Amino acid sequence: MSKRIFVLLHFFAVTATSQQLQPGFNKEEYKELMYVSARTTVNENYYKQLPAPAHFKMIYQSNPMGLDNLWDLWKDENNHAVISIRGTTQNGLSWLENFYSAMVPANGELKVADDYTFKYQLATNPRATVHVGWLLGLAFLSRDMLPKIDSLYKTGVKDFYVIGHSQGGALAYLLTAHLYHLQKQNLLPQDVKWKTYCSAAPKPGNLYFAYDYEALTQNGWAYNVVNSADWVPETPFSIQTLSDFNTTNPFVNAKSVIKKMRFPKNVVMKIVYNKMDRKTRKAMKYYCKNLGTRIGKMLTKNLPGFEPPPYAENMNYVRTGNYITLLADEAYYQLFPDSKENAFAHHLHKPYLYLLNQLK
Numbered sequence: 001m002s003k004r005i006f007v008l009l010h011f012f013a014v015t016a017t018s019q020q021l022q023p024g025f026n027k028e029e030y031k032e033l034m035y036v037s038a039r040t041t042v043n044e045n046y047y048k049q050l051p052a053p054a055h056f057k058m059i060y061q062s063n064p065m066g067l068d069n070l071w072d073l074w075k076d077e078n079n080h081a082v083i084s085i086r087g088t089t090q091n092g093l094s095w096l097e098n099f100y101s102a103m104v105p106a107n108g109e110l111k112v113a114d115d116y117t118f119k120y121q122l123a124t125n126p127r128a129t130v131h132v133g134w135l136l137g138l139a140f141l142s143r144d145m146l147p148k149i150d151s152l153y154k155t156g157v158k159d160f161y162v163i164g165h166s167q168g169g170a171l172a173y174l175l176t177a178h179l180y181h182l183q184k185q186n187l188l189p190q191d192v193k194w195k196t197y198c199s200a201a202p203k204p205g206n207l208y209f210a211y212d213y214e215a216l217t218q219n220g221w222a223y224n225v226v227n228s229a230d231w232v233p234e235t236p237f238s239i240q241t242l243s244d245f246n247t248t249n250p251f252v253n254a255k256s257v258i259k260k261m262r263f264p265k266n267v268v269m270k271i272v273y274n275k276m277d278r279k280t281r282k283a284m285k286y287y288c289k290n291l292g293t294r295i296g297k298m299l300t301k302n303l304p305g306f307e308p309p310p311y312a313e314n315m316n317y318v319r320t321g322n323y324i325t326l327l328a329d330e331a332y333y334q335l336f337p338d339s340k341e342n343a344f345a346h347h348l349h350k351p352y353l354y355l356l357n358q359l360k
Contacts, residue, residue: 019078021159021193023220025324030197030225031356032056033082033163037199038349040072040084040168050349056082060148066112066140066303067097067133069171073148080159081152083145085175087166087200093302098167098202100133100299101236102292102311106177106209112139114305121185122177122205123212129312130174130205131236132292134167136299136306138174145175146188153189162196165349166232169201169224173213173320180216196222200347202235203317207244210320217321224321227355229328229336229346237287238317241280284315326355 036056038047053074061072068091074082088094104110106128110118118139122130149160162179164172176196182188196217201224205213213222226233242251258270288311296308328336328346332355339345 019080021080021161021195023195025220025223025322027356027359029161030199030223030324031353033084033161033197034165034199034349034353034356036074036082036084037163037165037168040070040086042070042086046349050353056080062141062144065144067091067137067299068094069097069137069141071141071145073152075152075157079157080161081157082161082163083149083175085141085162085164085168085171087164087168094167096295096299097133097137098236099291100131100136100295102132102288102296103129103206103314104132104135104309104312106130106205106212108309110135110139110309111305111307112136113303116143116305118142120178121181122174123181123209125208125212128205128209128212129314130209131170131317132296132309132311134170134174134204137167137171138178141171142175142178146182149188149192153192158189158191159193160195162194163199164201165199165352166201166347169198170204172196172198173201173204173224176222177209177213177216194221198222198224198321200226200230200232200352202232203238204320205318206314206316207318210318213320214322220322222321223324224319225324225326225352225356227326227328227346227352229332229338229351231343232347233319236291236317237315239280239284239287239315241284241314241316242277244314244316284313287315288313324359326352326359328355329358332358 032053032055035050035053038050041047055076056074058072058074062070064070068089070086072084074084088098106123107121112118162172162176176194179188179194183190245251254273258266258273292311300306300308335354336345336351
């Protein structure tokens with residue numbers, strides 16, 4: 001084989017590989033997807049401050065649906081597609097979706113409307129639970145997304161990015177789990193690849209959901225990018241009770257162990273144990289009632305046919321997946337100072353992109 005032919009073959013091999021979706025965090029890839037994400041806000045005054053995507057062109061944008069959710073579909077010259085999910089809007093229903101933060105099992109059914117029951121599996125562990133408001137958002141979005149994914153697949157598109165910022169990032173978590181499990185059930189083609197960039201996303205579920213999600217997406221297929229100055233990734237409120245631990249743990253037989261202790265140590269330890277157990281359970285039930293039952297009833301007035309599901313006795317929200325931390329430093333705070341008036345000073349696309357450019 002001549003040297004010229006070898007070089008040509010090597011060039012074509014490298015070109016073909018570069019066109020396939022690759023695992024691992026890619027700074028330029030995330031930046032391009034953030035330019036896409038900014039345009040999903042449908043707010044020209046917002047996104048015109050940022051460059052347009054260099055490679056992707058929008059081929060579809062949905063109408064607002066459900067709790068003011070919206071998504072769009074983009075495609076580049078290399079047959080890569082992007083599913084981009086809008087974040088929270090100024091619509092009150094969009095905020096109710098966030099505050100509707102009781103948990104439900106990550107596997108089940110959700111009666112969304114008179115003519116629509118959303119059947120879902122987001123994890124295999126029966127103890128996995130997720131945020132009910134974002135699950136409701138996913139229910140509306142997925143019904144519109146899946147036919148579009150199928151249509152693109154029939155044209156030869158097999159590589160999909162998923163991007164969402166803020167609430168969109170929370171929905172991107174749940175959508176990614178949903179897509180992987182549809183593949184496991186042979187309801188989506190096995191040769192489709194997904195690569196997810198959640199951005200500024202809050203915590204989507206409990207520890208057992210996190211374990212499942214991380215097992216599905218490990219080896220570089222999903223990330224959550226966070227600004228260390230941003231408060232949104234710290235939410236929702238999380239409460240860990242004794243029942244949130246694995247079955248084998250030292251707390252199971254704690255009461256019997258305490259009984260065997262000598263007086264007065266046994267009395268003191270029993271008081272401490274009972275206070276910890278009662279107070280965390282009481283707090284968990286309080287949040288479930290106010291951020292589940294009450295908001296669920298409010299939503300039935302806006303979503304005809306929606307039936308609030310039974311809620312899990314769980315509020316143990318945790319960080320999920322691989323994190324890329326954009327560390328705010330002194331130079332950052334000079335440009336984006338803390339603000340009592342603007343709660344989103346550190347949360348929007350602009351500060352994230354600034355810190356991304358500093359990332360080495």
